[in-house]
Amino acid sequence: MRKPYITIIDELSKFALSLFLLSVLVFTMSRLAPGDPLYSYYGDRVEKMGTQEQEAARERLGLHAPIPVQYVQWMKGALHGDFGISYKYKTDVKEVIADRIGNTLLLGGLGFVIIFVLALLLGLFCAWREDKAADRVVCGIGTVTSCIPEFWLSLVLILVFAVWLGWLPSSGAYSVGMERNPADRGSHLILPLAVVVLGHLWYYAYLVRNRLLEETRADYVLLARMKGLSGKQVLYRHCLRNAMPSYLSMMAIALPHILGGTYVVETVFSYPGIGTLAYESARYQDYNLLMLVSLMTGGLVIFGNMLARIINVWIDPRMSLKSGGMSGEVREF
Amino acid sequence: MDVLTVKNLSVSFYRESGEITAVKNVSFTLRAGEILVIMGDTGCGKSVLCKSIVKLLPDIAKIKTGQIYFQGKEITGYTEKEMQKLRGTSFSMVFQNPMTALNPCMSVGAQIAEAVRLRQPGISRKALRSRVMELLKLVGLDRPEERAGQYPVHFSGGMAQRCVIAIALAANPEILFADEPTTSLDAGMQAQILGLLLELREKLGMSMIFITHNPEVAVRMADRVALMRGGELYRIGDAEEIFEETIHNNH
Ligand SMILES: Nc1ncnc2c1ncn2[C@@H]1O[C@H](COP(=O)(O)OP(=O)(O)OP(=O)(O)O)[C@@H](O)[C@H]1O
Ligand SMILES: [Mg+2]
Numbered sequence: 001m002r003k004p005y006i007t008i009i010d011e012l013s014k015f016a017l018s019l020f021l022l023s024v025l026v027f028t029m030s031r032l033a034p035g036d037p038l039y040s041y042y043g044d045r046v047e048k049m050g051t052q053e054q055e056a057a058r059e060r061l062g063l064h065a066p067i068p069v070q071y072v073q074w075m076k077g078a079l080h081g082d083f084g085i086s087y088k089y090k091t092d093v094k095e096v097i098a099d100r101i102g103n104t105l106l107l108g109g110l111g112f113v114i115i116f117v118l119a120l121l122l123g124l125f126c127a128w129r130e131d132k133a134a135d136r137v138v139c140g141i142g143t144v145t146s147c148i149p150e151f152w153l154s155l156v157l158i159l160v161f162a163v164w165l166g167w168l169p170s171s172g173a174y175s176v177g178m179e180r181n182p183a184d185r186g187s188h189l190i191l192p193l194a195v196v197v198l199g200h201l202w203y204y205a206y207l208v209r210n211r212l213l214e215e216t217r218a219d220y221v222l223l224a225r226m227k228g229l230s231g232k233q234v235l236y237r238h239c240l241r242n243a244m245p246s247y248l249s250m251m252a253i254a255l256p257h258i259l260g261g262t263y264v265v266e267t268v269f270s271y272p273g274i275g276t277l278a279y280e281s282a283r284y285q286d287y288n289l290l291m292l293v294s295l296m297t298g299g300l301v302i303f304g305n306m307l308a309r310i311i312n313v314w315i316d317p318r319m320s321l322k323s324g325g326m327s328g329e330v331r332e333f
Numbered sequence: 334m335d336v337l338t339v340k341n342l343s344v345s346f347y348r349e350s351g352e353i354t355a356v357k358n359v360s361f362t363l364r365a366g367e368i369l370v371i372m373g374d375t376g377c378g379k380s381v382l383c384k385s386i387v388k389l390l391p392d393i394a395k396i397k398t399g400q401i402y403f404q405g406k407e408i409t410g411y412t413e414k415e416m417q418k419l420r421g422t423s424f425s426m427v428f429q430n431p432m433t434a435l436n437p438c439m440s441v442g443a444q445i446a447e448a449v450r451l452r453q454p455g456i457s458r459k460a461l462r463s464r465v466m467e468l469l470k471l472v473g474l475d476r477p478e479e480r481a482g483q484y485p486v487h488f489s490g491g492m493a494q495r496c497v498i499a500i501a502l503a504a505n506p507e508i509l510f511a512d513e514p515t516t517s518l519d520a521g522m523q524a525q526i527l528g529l530l531l532e533l534r535e536k537l538g539m540s541m542i543f544i545t546h547n548p549e550v551a552v553r554m555a556d557r558v559a560l561m562r563g564g565e566l567y568r569i570g571d572a573e574e575i576f577e578e579t580i581h582n583n584h
Contacts, residue, residue, distance in 0.1 A: 218433065219428060219433035219434045220433065220434055220436040222389060222428065222434070223428065223434045223435070223436075224436065225420065226387065226389070226424070226425060226426045226501070227421060227447060227451050227500065227504070228417045228422070228448075228451045228452075228504070229447075229451065230413070237447070241436070241438045241439060242436065242438045244438075245438070
């Protein structure tokens with residue numbers, strides 16, 4: 001039997017290795033991409049600078065050395081928790097991110113929770129009404145909504161609810177001077193949140209539906225029905241329980257997708273979160289900022305996958321046997 | 334007394350490719366306390382026959398004609414609600430593959446307890462627990478206290494089949510349908526499970542419809558035998574009579 005701490009050490013070293021590879025990749029690619037980071041720092045003033053001045057500026061920002069050397073420099077700092085300054089904001093990138101991350105966590109986190117619950121309920125409902133009218137209608141609507149691109153949906157919602165009806169604000173996270181007003185923040189959240197939820201919901205609901213339907217074909221359903229349970233009771237008490245471990249691990253993988261998937265939405269709604277920051281930093285060669293944002297997002301993705309594996313092993317009694325445990329009898333699970 | 338009477342039962346599957354009649358005009362009776370063995374080649378409709386009696390056919394299958402009487406009362410037109418009541422209290426079933434018949438994500442004790450609670454809705458926790466232990470002992474599982482908390486993966490096929498039988502017995506059924514309950518087990522286990530079923534029949538006085546391919550199993554279990562072929566039940570009679578006949582025909 002594998003000791004739990006070995007699993008943890010194993011997972012942690014994989015985590016570190018993945019992050020390292022990601023950092024090398026992003027570092028190199030961002031520097032090879034066309035564009036001049038000096039614009040990010042000095043704005044249009046760059047054009048008025050002489051070549052010599054530009055060279056001096058590059059020197060100061062540590063941009064003159066070959067890429068591998070720059071990387072080692074960056075890594076030295078990063079290991080001490082110093083990720084450099086943002087060229088655009090001229091402050092520590094950690095501060096820039098700290099200012100915004102709350103907004104993203106709020107949007108993505110709320111979105112995730114809503115998707116998590118609604119997908120389960122919708123999937124259950126559709127599985128219960130399999131192939132009946134209600135199931136077909138929901139599946140139809142779901143398929144259509146999941147095909148609408150997020151930016152387009154955002155624009156339509158802005159047009160309807162902000163421009164025509166004027167009920168909701170179209171951009172930002174709060175009105176001027178209302179930073180601490182929950183009602184105001186809430187009203188700014190509704191539209192982006194709606195897009196985040198609508199953009200992902202059906203994908204997961206449909207997976208839940210199909211996963212449950214697969215379960216209803218299993219043998220144990222017959223035995224449960226022979227006990228005198230109704231089809232609906234079997235679905236809730238038996239099938240759901242069996243589908244849950246795979247749902248949880250699926251949602252662990254979904255977590256970074258939903259949290260990170262707010263980028264497009266943030267950009268369209270000019271919502272001051274990590275998404276807009278990522279977009280800006282990539283667009284304007286704000287290298288240090290881009291690095292930290294990528295590493296955080298990447299770390300989240302890797303973490304989600306790790307969580308999914310752990311859930312699989314620890315929650316599902318069918319799996320726990322595989323990872324060691326009982327005597328060596330061969331079983332079909 | 335007849336516990337179960339089936340008259341002219343026909344069951345069809347409706348697929349896009351057309352109608353398949355899996356059970357054709359089958360009639361038989363099951364007497365109180367007897368074991369009726371149904372034999373026949375694979376695909377001849379034995380399982381479908383059982384499932385149509387307990388009304389657990391897939392949606393695409395329908396009872397086309399015929400009547401089913403349980404203890405003299407016609408149940409052919411029973412609603413799903415009424416059938417649920419009957420399944421929880423009078424009919425039970427044991428399946429071919431015990432490993433897939435048990436819910437892999439639920440402890441065995443919980444699965445037995447669920448069946449007990451459906452039979453006795455108001456039962457106290459303590460009584461429930463002791464009933465689960467009693468059932469586990471009844472089917473010959475040692476250390477029931479420990480067993481109850483385990484999951485099906487921790488069981489061998491034979492032990493899992495004992496658990497399925499425990500679940501079936503929780504209902505205190507009048508009729509136990511056993512659909513090839515030993516086919517997936519090795520010979521030693523098979524003999525034990527057959528012995529257990531015979532012993533339980535004595536103890537609890539239930540009737541049994543027992544499906545098998547295996548003539549040796551049939552000889553051991555049968556009071557009467559029904560032979561099926563291509564959806565039809567073409568011969569039914571006392572075990573000795575039928576076995577003698579078949580031996581005769583084979584020579
Ligand atoms: N889900 C299904 N869809 C369509 N036809 C089916 C289905 N299940 C059974 N049938 C039909 O019913 C016939 C009888 O099937 P059944 O499972 O009762 O056979 P069986 O006698 O139990 O065989 P076995 O000994 O292999 O268990 C099959 O030959 C098939 O044509
Ligand atoms: Mg069969």
